[in-house]
Amino acid sequence: MSEGGEIGINWGRQTSHRLIPSMVVDLLLQNGIRNLKLYSPSDNVLRAFAGSNVAITVTLPNERLDHVLLPGKAAMWLQEKVRKYHNENINITVVHVGADPFSKFYQNTTYDNANDALRKIQEALAADGYENVTATISHFTDVLKPNIKKPSEADFRQDLKPKMLEFIRIINDSNAPFVLNMFPIYYVSEHKWDIEFSFIDNKSNFSIEDNGRIYRNVFEFVYDSFLFALQKVGAPNLKLMMGTIGWPTDGYPGANVKNAERFFKGFLPYIKNNKGTPLRPGASIDVFIHSLAEENLNKIYLGSFQRHWGVYRSTGEPKYKIDFTGEGRDIYPTTAKGVVLMPKRWCIFNNDTSDISKVKVEFDFACREADCTTLAPGGSCSHLNFEQNVSYAFNRYFQMKAQSTEKGNICDFKKLGMVVYDDPSVGTCIFPVEILAAEFADTNGLSRGGARAWRVCGSATMVLLPLIIVFLLDWV
Known part of the structure; x- marks a missing residue:
């Protein structure tokens, strides 16, 4: 992503009825979205983006990390998932190696080989001339030690310290960003804070003071917590971006359309205007909204809200007003065109x-x-x-x-x-x-x-x- 508080979006496809990829390309372009993260780099999806100039982040799944450790396999994966599409004018710019591989947020399984896989991918990128592609690993908020009361108390979990130090050395060598994933409503709930602290336009009196810095919303609290943790491992200037942030519309206290609309109405202009945080004022922070559309087959380790992140319904209709440009306009985003519903019965x-x-x-x-x-x-x-x-x-x-x-x-x-x-x-x-299921996901990704x-x-x-x-x- 470029400088200036860029706003992208995630697109997961764990759903029984999927929007046709070409429709999604049109939807993104009409809404001014130029950055997309795909959790499954399926062939039929990627080909739809030929010539669109949408910057695409592809993901190497956790379960495939072992595979790229074998001799020559990292280069082969990049050839199949990146270079082949570059040759067809498809703009893949970032590879995420795993998805929160060190997190225990969803389940107790972690993937301790993620750093080794990242190193293999980066070596192959350098050796084979992928000049405009970077690789990194995303991290959920639970890589920090639990129960911090102030951002300045933050540090990486003791059991992860060696892994995080190794990871930071790897991305420092390639100028790749540190990618943070967070869910504001969940973080606030887990800490038993006022739900108002979830919103940029916090309307309550709840705030957190930390050595003269005042935190009035959870985004600034979490972002600066990671900045403090990075300082403590000797990486104070590392670029920190948001790989996942969103608001569910069902299945959790406070998860509804009204609150989702309010969250983005305050958050996206905050990002676009480079407000920064108390620790890094004026910082340009790139973000990916989670997510494009509902996923009725998504995993529900934590609860039913995990299927209701979508800005759009599965029919391609927006659920609420949101201005993806970050200008704060009171508008509905463009509806997907060409969608055909099944008979009304x-x-x-x-x-x-x-x-x-x-x-x-x-x-x-x-x-x-x-x-x-x-x-x-x-x-x-x-x-x-x-x-x-x-x-x-x-x-x-x-x-x-x-x-x-x-x-x-x-x-x-x-x-x-x-x-x-x-x-x-x-x-x-x-x-x-x-909708009519005219398209089925290519699960090869x-x-x-x-x-x-x-x-x-x-x-x-x-x-x-x-x-x-x-x-x-x-x-x-």
């Missing part, structure tokens, strides 16, 4: 409660296959009654399966379902109609890592389901 429960056990089984089945996270306590559909809960689950499955199947009626559910043509949405709970992530996603859903089922049965 819904699958709902026929209200036959003569066998509650059968209803529960069919509800359970629907939610194991489809995304029912909005039904969880605190979600946008948590206010539904018994029949509406079942209807919502049936419809999510119905839409995920494109409203039909070769085997017959997809809305049968042991004679408990029926198709209707009047929208059954209730208040804040939207019963969606999905994720390789074995993708398959593993999907299996974990399934187990996480099984953890969440009992909460939804208990909530459902309370209505019986």
Whole structure:
């Protein structure tokens, strides 16, 4: 990214109905977004960006780090994922080696080989003449020691100190940035601070004083915490950028459209105007918004909010006003053009409660296959009654399966379902109609890592389901 507080966006594709890549290219260009991070460098996605001049960051998955340690494999990966596309006028500029590989935020597994993989990638970049490509590693906030009360107290976790020192030496040699990932609403909640501290325009009296520096929002607190930690390992001038920052719209206290809109309304102009932080005033900070669109198959280790980061719905419609230019205009971003919805019909429960056990089984089945996270306590559909809960689950499955199947009626559910043509949405709970699934993700970019992530996603859903089922049965 260039100087001047650049604003990019992340695009994850763990969803049952995906926007066609060419539509996304148009969407980005129409909204003035010139920087994109892809978690899966799929061939069909990358080719859509030919000639667009969008600067693309590609990710080497954690599960593939071992692979590039083998002789010649780093050079081969770069040839397949970077140079091949450079030759087709596709502007790949950054490689992220792993995704928060030292973090225990999502699970207890860490990838201690990440530095070795980064070194191999950087050596191959230098040896093979990739003059305009840099490589680095992203880090979540939990690489810092826990329970810090002031930024000046921050330091890297003791068990990670050797790894972080090694990592900083590697990126110093190549002038690559330190990439920080954070989720403001989660960080504030974990510290039991006032939720107002999440916002740049903090409207409460809550602030944190640190040796004359006043912190009125969590972004400045976390950013300066990392600056202090970098000072303590001898890297005070390292470029620090945000690789992931966003606000979910469902599945967590305070996660809603209104708060997401407010967060970005204050945050993006703050970035574009180079406000800096108390420790680094006037600094130009590059950021990637998380994320472009909903991902109804995303992993939910921490909760259902992990599927609701998208600025856009899966239909390509924006959920709230946001000005990606950072000028603070009160506008909706451009809607994706060319999207075709499936027919306006819904699958709902026929209200036959003569066998509650059968209803529960069919509800359970629907939610194991489809995304029912909005039904969880605190979600946008948590206010539904018994029949509406079942209807919502049936419809999510119905839409995920494109409203039909070769085997017959997809809305049968042991004679408990029926198709209707009047929208059954209730208040804040939207019963969606999905887009036609004209495009399927090329999973080659994720390789074995993708398959593993999907299996974990399934187990996480099984953890969440009992909460939804208990909530459902309370209505019986």
